Amino acid sequence: MIQTSQTATMSARDxxxxxxxxxxxxxxxxxxRALQGVSFDVEPKEIFGIVGESGxxxxxxxxVLVGLENQDSGSLSLGxxxxxxxxxxxxxxxxxxxxxxxQDPYASLNPRMQVGEAIAEGLAISGMARSxxxxxxAETLSLVGLSPDAAQKHxxxxxxxxxxxxxxxxxxxxxxxxxxxxxxxxxxxxxxxxQILNMLLDLRDRIGLSIIFITHDISVVEYLCDTVMVMYGxxxxxxxxxxxxxxxxxxxxxxxxxxxxxxx
Amino acid sequence: xxxxxxxxxxxxxxxxxxxAPVLSARNLSLYIREGRNRIRIVxxxxxxxxxxxxxxxxxxxxxxxxxxxxxxxxLLPASMLEIEGDLEFCGKSLTSLPENRMRALRGGAISxxxxxxxxxxxxxxxxxxxxxxxxELHSDLNRRQRAERIETLLTxxxxxxxxxxxxxxxxxxxGGMRQRAMIAMALANNPQLLIADEPTTALDVTIQREVMExxxxxxxxxxxxxxxxxxxxSLVHQYAERVGVLYGGVLMEAGPxxxxxxxxxxxxxxxxxxxxxxxxxxxxxxxxxxxxVPSPRDWAPGCRFRDRCERADAACANSEIPVKDLSPEWRxxxxxxxx
Numbered sequence: 176m177i178q179t180s181q182t183a184t185m186s187a188r189d190x191x192x193x194x195x196x197x198x199x200x201x202x203x204x205x206x207x208r209a210l211q212g213v214s215f216d217v218e219p220k221e222i223f224g225i226v227g228e229s230g231x232x233x234x235x236x237x238x239v240l241v242g243l244e245n246q247d248s249g250s251l252s253l254g255x256x257x258x259x260x261x262x263x264x265x266x267x268x269x270x271x272x273x274x275x276x277x278q279d280p281y282a283s284l285n286p287r288m289q290v291g292e293a294i295a296e297g298l299a300i301s302g303m304a305r306s307x308x309x310x311x312x313a314e315t316l317s318l319v320g321l322s323p324d325a326a327q328k329h330x331x332x333x334x335x336x337x338x339x340x341x342x343x344x345x346x347x348x349x350x351x352x353x354x355x356x357x358x359x360x361x362x363x364x365x366x367x368x369x370q371i372l373n374m375l376l377d378l379r380d381r382i383g384l385s386i387i388f389i390t391h392d393i394s395v396v397e398y399l400c401d402t403v404m405v406m407y408g409x410x411x412x413x414x415x416x417x418x419x420x421x422x423x424x425x426x427x428x429x430x431x432x433x434x435x436x437x438x439x
Numbered sequence: 440x441x442x443x444x445x446x447x448x449x450x451x452x453x454x455x456x457x458x459a460p461v462l463s464a465r466n467l468s469l470y471i472r473e474g475r476n477r478i479r480i481v482x483x484x485x486x487x488x489x490x491x492x493x494x495x496x497x498x499x500x501x502x503x504x505x506x507x508x509x510x511x512x513x514l515l516p517a518s519m520l521e522i523e524g525d526l527e528f529c530g531k532s533l534t535s536l537p538e539n540r541m542r543a544l545r546g547g548a549i550s551x552x553x554x555x556x557x558x559x560x561x562x563x564x565x566x567x568x569x570x571x572x573x574x575e576l577h578s579d580l581n582r583r584q585r586a587e588r589i590e591t592l593l594t595x596x597x598x599x600x601x602x603x604x605x606x607x608x609x610x611x612x613x614g615g616m617r618q619r620a621m622i623a624m625a626l627a628n629n630p631q632l633l634i635a636d637e638p639t640t641a642l643d644v645t646i647q648r649e650v651m652e653x654x655x656x657x658x659x660x661x662x663x664x665x666x667x668x669x670x671x672x673s674l675v676h677q678y679a680e681r682v683g684v685l686y687g688g689v690l691m692e693a694g695p696x697x698x699x700x701x702x703x704x705x706x707x708x709x710x711x712x713x714x715x716x717x718x719x720x721x722x723x724x725x726x727x728x729x730x731x732v733p734s735p736r737d738w739a740p741g742c743r744f745r746d747r748c749e750r751a752d753a754a755c756a757n758s759e760i761p762v763k764d765l766s767p768e769w770r771x772x773x774x775x776x777x778x
Contacts, residue, residue, distance in 0.1 A: 228643035229614075334731045364499040365670065366747075369714040369727030376724065391643060394673070398716035398725070418718070435648040437673040439700070439715055 183254030183272065183352045185217040185240075185385070190249035192235055209235040211409040212249065217353070217402075220379060222386045224400030224417065226393060226432070232409040233389045237357040240387065241275045253352060274346035278358035280338035284330040291326025294345045301349075315348045318382075320374060336367035340374070347378070357389045372399050393436045397421060405429045459530040460487040461632050461664040462511065466524035469506050469688075477521060480506055480735050481688040484524075488632070488664050488681075493655075495667040495675040495696075497711075498685035501732050504668045507685075508636050511666070512551055513541050529631065547577040550625035551634040555641055556617035560609040567593075567605025570624045577628040592623040595660075596653050615646035619653060626657060633658075636668045651678055672715055676700045681768075684708045687733055687743030692776075694769030704765050704776035706751075707744045742773070750775055 192210040209232045217223040227233045238244040240251065242259055251258040253272055277283045284293055294315060295308040303311070313323040319340040330338055339359060346354055356375075360368040376399065378384045388400055396403050396417060403420050405413040405428070413426040424430045469481035481503040488494040498504045509515055510522050511533065526533040528549065533541070545551075553559045561569055567589050574585045593601035596619040609617055618638060625633055635654065639647040655678060658665055669675050675682055675696070682700060683693040684707065692705035703709050710728045719725065730747045740758040745751040754774055762772045 228645065336731060364732065365672075365714045366499060366711065366728035367731065369716065369725055370729075372716060373724050373727065392716075393644070394716045397718045421718075431645055435644040437644075437648075437671070437677040439673045439676050439712065439717070 182219055183385075184219060185254075185353055185387075186215075186250075186252050187240075188214050188250050190214070190236070190239060190251065191247045192232075192239060192244060193247055208409050210239070210246070213406070213409075213411050214249075215404055215411065215414060217385055217387060219352075219385055220383050221402060222375070222379060222388060222400045224396040224403040225387065225389045225406060226391060226396055226403060227406035228391060228432075231406040233406050234357055236406070237275065237355050237387070237389050240353075240355050241273050242271065243275075272352040274349055274351040274354055276339070276342050276346050276354065276356045276359045279362050280335055280342050281330075281362075283342055284338060286330055288329075289326065290328055290330065290333075290341055293330075294326070294341070294348050297345070297349045311348055312344075315344045318347060318378070319344045320370075334367075335363055336370060339363060339367075339371055343371075343374070343378075347382075347384070351384075353385050353387060355387045355389070358391070359388070360395060361390065361392065368395075375399065393421070393433060405432065460489050460527075461492075461529055462666065463487040463527045464507070464511075464524070465527075467507070467510070467526060468523040469503065469510055470521040470523070471506075472519055472521075478735050479688065479738070481510075484683075484685070484688075484690045486683050486690065486693055488666060490631070490664055491658065491662045493658060493665045493667060493678060493680045495669055495679035495682045496685055497669055497672060497675050497682060499670060499711075499732050501687070501734065502685040503688040504685050505636055508551070508634050508666065508668050511634060512545055512549060513538075543577070546573045546625075546630075547628045548630050549632045549634065550628070550630040551636065552618070552621045552625050552638045554637040556614065556621045557609060559621060560617060562609050565606050565608055566612070566620045570605075570620075570627050573624060573627045588627065589623075592627055593620075595626065595657060596620070596623045597649070613646075614642055615649060618642060618646075618650050622650070622653060622657070626661070626663075629661065630663065632664045632666065634666045634668070637670070638667075639674070640669075640671075647674075654678075672700065672712060684711070687738060688735065689743055689772060691744065691773070692769075692771040694766070698766065698769040704769075705771040705773050706748050706776075708771075709777075710747075710749075 189212045190210050191212055194207040194209055195204045197204050213236060225233045225236065235244060239246045245259065258271060291312050294312045298308045298311060312326050316323050316325050321337065321340055333341065360371050363371060372395065375386060379386065390396060400417050403417045404411050405420065405426065407428045413420055413424065413429045420429065421433060424433050465485050467481060467484045468479060470477040470479050484507065496504045496507060510520060511526060522534050570589050570592060571585050574580055574588060580588060589605055590601045593604050598604045598619065612620060639650050642650060654665065657663060667679060679696045681694065682696050684691045684699060684705065686707050691707045692699055692703060699708060703712060713725055714727050728747050733743060741756040742760045745755040760772050760774060762770050763776055764770050765776065
């Protein structure tokens with residue numbers, strides 16, 4: 176049975192990231208300060224929401240957390256162990272305990288690869304034997320509500336919601352302590368979106384997964400997340416229990432954001 | 440009643456004082472070509488939009504909402520999209536209108552805004568010039584009057600410095616500004632009907648609210664009718680006066696917003712509302728809808744929603760599902776809607 180350690184706290188301290196863009200040979204390059212000292216802690220089994228508008232740095236933060244970008248300064252640690260930085264080169268990416276799910280399930284699966292192969296790729300890289308891999312793939316597929324024979328099919332045979340389940344299975348098969356989901360339900364129809372949200376809630380209860388859920392949709396945060404951090408202009412402007420932040424926002428941007436959301 | 444676009448003064452007296460609806464669709468069916476076959480993607484949809492009314496079509500992807508919008512504008516050639524049934528604009532049939540007359544309507548009396556404003560703007564032309572183009576085509580204003588009109592339009596969509604924006608290229612504007620520029624362009628010739636196809640889906644919520652407020656204000660100011668296409672029930676709830684709910688190319692429920700969303704009768708509308716995320720108590724799970732939206736190639740006779748419906752039984756597989764009137768203006772296509 177797939178299990179996670181359920182003990183590791185993720186901490187980010189003062190994470191900064193600046194992008195430089197060349198403006199031609201002689202002009203001064205321009206700077207985008209995507210992250211300006213972001214700090215937070217995510218407890219084990221917590222679903223931590225990060226909300227903000229486009230350009231606020233939430234996706235950059237997600238990419239830094241999984242090591243797709245390197246932060247300029249600040250530190251990231253998981254269960255007391257440092258995630259990236261000097262001396263970390265000997266920890267292979269598959270053992271870092273963090274996996275990611277992206278927004279577009281159509282773009283994030285290789286169309287020529289059988290679903291089973293795609294899910295098992297990380298296991299193969301970490302050196303697991305084929306027969307063991309197959310068992311793990313079947314187990315993970317049933318965990319995300321797909322039948323084990325999905326492993327022999329190709330991505331085009333699945334709907335958007337099913338593909339997102341496959342992407343989540345591919346992340347979970349590595350037994351991560353943390354799942355980083357960047358707008359993972361934004362491309363889905365609302366009827367399917369609810370299925371995936373419920374699945375994430377069940378996964379947290381069943382295998383003790385911690386989730387960092389990045390979204391622009393306040394109502395999704397309200398449904399899914401225990402804690403929320405609101406980002407604006409590369410900074411965390413507010414952080415707290417979801418209900419507290421939504422009922423009683425302190426920051427002026429959070430107030431504008433919450434009052435702009437259409438409600439049923 | 441004339442179909443030309445220059446009949447209404449810019450100061451905005453309400454269009455269509457007569458009782459005829461601005462747009463009416465009767466038994467509208469749409470087919471797309473696939474090789475030698477044609478696939479029906481919209482079946483028997485009927486609705487009306489009154490003068491000055493905000494009418495929303497809601498549905499998930501594949502429900503046919505965008506195709507209905509495109510069929511009104513006839514944006515796809517007849518060889519690609521076949522239209523059956525009646526589409527009437529201010530009492531005149533659109534389906535039989537020759538292409539040159541249709542052309543005079545587009546951007547004139549009927550105009551449209553799209554989801555992604557960047558792809559609908561010409562990247563090589565300043566915003567003001569693009570608005571001027573539609574004015575040259577549809578009105579007989581001279582150069583100076585056109586410049587004044589552009590300034591009014593850009594002020595209408597809340598640009599503080601209209602002259603500056605008119606000289607800017609689309610890439611210099613943010614997403615919300617581009618959508619506002621698109622609205623200015625769409626309103627250039629005082630249309631009677633604005634078709635808005637998911638105009639705020641690509642925008643942040645704070646910007647979404649700004650754009651929606653602009654549409655709402657201009658609708659009141661100019662007596663504009665709006666056909667609003669969306670998948671977002673909460674947005675529709677906030678702004679629409681009447682709502683039609685589409686599923687699998689079929690209009691499942693239609694009527695005033697307070698009925699359709701406030702006390703929906705059709706099991707699909709109810710299930711869809713139940714899918715909307717929001718606050719929950721610990722341990723609670725919203726039910727959502729099992730399964731997926733069927734593809735037009737798999738449509739069987741009977742109710743399209745029956746495989747995912749909790750109230751479905753054998754009778755729902757019958758080919759004819761009646762439309763039940765729940766009130767004079769509220770109807771649902773279901774064998775057993777909740778009363």
